[in-house]
Amino acid sequence: MGRRGLAAGALALLVFMTACGDEAGPRTDAASNENGGLSTATLENYRDRILPTPAEAAWEEIDWHPSYAEGLRESSRQQKPLMLWVMNGHPLGCT
Amino acid sequence: MxxxxxxxxxxxxxxxxxxxxxxxxxxxxxxxxxxxxxxxxxxxxxxxxxxxxxxxxTLPKDFDLPRRRWEASYPQGGLVLRTANTDLGPDADRNRINRDHAWFTAEEARGWLGADPQPGDTHTVSRVIVDRLACFHLVDNVRGQTLPFAPAEVAASKLTTTVVSREGDAVTFEIEGRTEAETDGTWKLGKNDWTPTTKYPRGLTTTVLGSGTFDLAAKRFTAMEMVAVGERTGRTNLNGRPEGDVGPAAIGFVLQLAPDKPSARVPPAFIDVYGAEWVVDPR
Incomplete structure (x- = not known):
C-alpha cells in the first residue's frame, strides 16, 4: 500500500510521550574536520546533506493530527481506524 | 490503550x-x-x-480527555522553526535524522533584528533567542532523546544578523555566529522530568550561517533558514550513543520556517524546560 493508500485508509495521529532512546548497536564515528568547513560556499551542500530527502520526508505530507483527542474525534466522525504513532522527543521524528 | x-x-x-x-x-x-x-x-x-x-x-458519549496540552502554548504570530539534525563525517549513519520545532513568541522573535533595520546594520541577536537555540535545539539527539544545556553552559554563544536589503517592509538579512555548549554534567536546570541521576559531561559547538526575511508591517518572518555545523562530545543516558561513541565527531543542523499546518504545532521536545513565562504547563 502506498502513502496515498495509507492516508486514505487510516486517520493519522501522533502523541508526545517521554520514553527511552533507541537501542541501536554500537558504532564508531571518526572525528571529522568538517565542523570548521561551513561557509557561504558550502552552506547549501551541508543543508542538503542534513535534511531528509523528499522520499525520506514523504510521511510529513500526511495531515497528522498532533493530539490524541483530535484524532479520536476525527476517527469517530469519519468512521475510520486511527493510527497512533508514539515516539520520544519530537513525535514527528523517530529519535 | x-x-x-x-x-x-x-x-x-x-x-x-x-x-x-x-x-x-x-x-x-x-x-x-x-x-x-x-x-x-x-x-x-x-x-x-x-x-x-x-x-x-464511535467515541463513547462520555468521552473526555484533558484539553490542556503543550500545544496550547503555540506562539501564534511568532516564529516557529522546524529543525533537522544528523551526524556528519565519513562514517556517519545517514539513516538517522531527528526533527523538532523551536518556538519563539512574536516579541522574542523581534530580537533577530534591531528596531529600525537598515541595509548594512549589524545586530547582536537577543540572548533569549541564542540561549533557546543553544540550550534546547543544538543538542545531540540524532539517535535518541538527550539532555538540554543550561544558559550558563552556553554563555559564550553569540549570533549576529546583518541587514542585506530593505525593500518596502521586507528586511532581508544574513545570520552568522557560533554556539558553544559545555558541561561537566552538573545539572543546572532544577528538578524536572529531565533531571538525570548521574553526570553526563558533554559539549557541542557549532558554526552558524543563514538568512531570513522579516516583514516589518506584518511583523512576521517570511523566510528563515540556518545551517549549523560543528562538533559533539560526550553522551547522555538515552541518546543512543554507546560509551565508545563520545566523539569528538561532526554533527549538523538545519533550521527552517515550519509549514503552517496542524502537525507543525507539535511542541518542542524541551518545551517544559524552556523557562519562558508564556509557556503554560498543562500538568
Missing part, C-alpha cells in the same frame, strides 16, 4: 505504532524502525477494522 499493545502494561516505554478504533479497541501494534514492518502493522489493523462492530468505531 497502549497498555494493550506490544509492550504490555509493564513499566517503560510505550513507543510504537498503534492502530485502534475510536472507542479504544486495539487492532494492531508494533515498534519498528522498518518501513515494511510498519506497513505490515497498518495492514493488520485495517484487516482487523473490518471485523469491528459499528459501536466500536
Amino acid at each position: 497502549a497498555n494493550q499493545g506490544h509492550y504490555g502494561g509493564g513499566g517503560g516505554t510505550r513507543q510504537g505504532l498503534y492502530v485502534m478504533t475510536a472507542n479504544g479497541t486495539l487492532l494492531a501494534s508494533s515498534n519498528a524502525l522498518s518501513a515494511d514492518k510498519a506497513l505490515e502493522t497498518i495492514q493488520q489493523g485495517l484487516e482487523a477494522w473490518k471485523q469491528t462492530e459499528p459501536a466500536a468505531r
Whole structure:
C-alpha cells in the first residue's frame, strides 16, 4: 500500500510521550574536520546533506493530527481506524 | 490503550505504532524502525477494522480527555522553526535524522533584528533567542532523546544578523555566529522530568550561517533558514550513543520556517524546560 493508500485508509495521529532512546548497536564515528568547513560556499551542500530527502520526508505530507483527542474525534466522525504513532522527543521524528 | 499493545502494561516505554478504533479497541501494534514492518502493522489493523462492530468505531458519549496540552502554548504570530539534525563525517549513519520545532513568541522573535533595520546594520541577536537555540535545539539527539544545556553552559554563544536589503517592509538579512555548549554534567536546570541521576559531561559547538526575511508591517518572518555545523562530545543516558561513541565527531543542523499546518504545532521536545513565562504547563 502506498502513502496515498495509507492516508486514505487510516486517520493519522501522533502523541508526545517521554520514553527511552533507541537501542541501536554500537558504532564508531571518526572525528571529522568538517565542523570548521561551513561557509557561504558550502552552506547549501551541508543543508542538503542534513535534511531528509523528499522520499525520506514523504510521511510529513500526511495531515497528522498532533493530539490524541483530535484524532479520536476525527476517527469517530469519519468512521475510520486511527493510527497512533508514539515516539520520544519530537513525535514527528523517530529519535 | 497502549497498555494493550506490544509492550504490555509493564513499566517503560510505550513507543510504537498503534492502530485502534475510536472507542479504544486495539487492532494492531508494533515498534519498528522498518518501513515494511510498519506497513505490515497498518495492514493488520485495517484487516482487523473490518471485523469491528459499528459501536466500536464511535467515541463513547462520555468521552473526555484533558484539553490542556503543550500545544496550547503555540506562539501564534511568532516564529516557529522546524529543525533537522544528523551526524556528519565519513562514517556517519545517514539513516538517522531527528526533527523538532523551536518556538519563539512574536516579541522574542523581534530580537533577530534591531528596531529600525537598515541595509548594512549589524545586530547582536537577543540572548533569549541564542540561549533557546543553544540550550534546547543544538543538542545531540540524532539517535535518541538527550539532555538540554543550561544558559550558563552556553554563555559564550553569540549570533549576529546583518541587514542585506530593505525593500518596502521586507528586511532581508544574513545570520552568522557560533554556539558553544559545555558541561561537566552538573545539572543546572532544577528538578524536572529531565533531571538525570548521574553526570553526563558533554559539549557541542557549532558554526552558524543563514538568512531570513522579516516583514516589518506584518511583523512576521517570511523566510528563515540556518545551517549549523560543528562538533559533539560526550553522551547522555538515552541518546543512543554507546560509551565508545563520545566523539569528538561532526554533527549538523538545519533550521527552517515550519509549514503552517496542524502537525507543525507539535511542541518542542524541551518545551517544559524552556523557562519562558508564556509557556503554560498543562500538568
